Amino acid sequence: MLTALNFATSLLKEKNIPNPRSTSELFLSSILNLKRVDLYLNKEKILSDKEREKLDSFLEQRISGAPIQYITKSTGFYGLEFKTDPRAMIPRPETETLVSEVIKHFKKIKRESDALKIADIGTGSGVIAITLAFELKKSLVYATDISKDALDLASENAKINEVEKRIEYFLGNIFGPFDNRNLGNSFDCIVSNPPYVRDSDFENLDKEIKDFEPEAAFLCGDDGINFHKKIAEDGIKYLKEGGLLALEVALDDDEKLVEFLSSVLSYHNLRVVKDLAGIRRVVLGVKF
Structure with missing residues (x-):
């Protein structure tokens, strides 16, 4: 050995x-x-x-140049184990901050034991949806993604972590799969780690990312908060009054997103949380 x-x-x-x-x-x-x-x-x-x-x-x-997690086909996230392969992006440690803040929010308002309804938009490998289902024991999570391959991987991970009965998967873009399902004003939380790498930054990415991970999972066009705006705007009609919006953002995009959420959409109780590297990574707000 x-x-x-x-x-x-x-x-x-x-x-x-x-x-x-x-x-x-x-x-x-x-x-x-x-x-x-x-x-x-x-x-x-x-x-x-x-x-x-x-x-x-x-x-x-x-x-x-292949990433370690794709080679070993596994990675840890928030104390759980997940299968990883090129069907979805590799989970990053900074996303644990996003998950942690959602859990803290419901513990703070003493609702962690409620039958919460949560939407995870762009679920990828499923780590956000699965971890929230695991930690918030009575929650029901609706997870969407435009990639069937990613949803298949997420479903496999839900079974590995024994939460498959409390997660439903929907194929489609952002909230598209929720159309005609009578889900208006029904979610306690909308959470997402959407694509936020600008197309112009693609060539500057590490080889491990640009040569191996699915581009649709991280490229967002020319505006780093393009998807965030769409999720926040459309999410208004799906969130309950007092519902939580939680989004992961790129370096230096938090201020623009906060301005948009407060001035254009009138979310309130807005705050930004740093990840373990000290980067302002998570933006949270509550629907009026």
């Missing part, structure tokens, strides 16, 4: 791959179904031919 770990680390370091040791540990943990700390407790273990072939494949993929 230790020999394989050292080999993988040296190869990744030679190819200038970031974090070669921790990446090698993650690969071996995935292949052997062990926690990282347990690798060192089994350091004398010799890999089987099949395990060695899988490690070689992982290393080859990583050297080609």
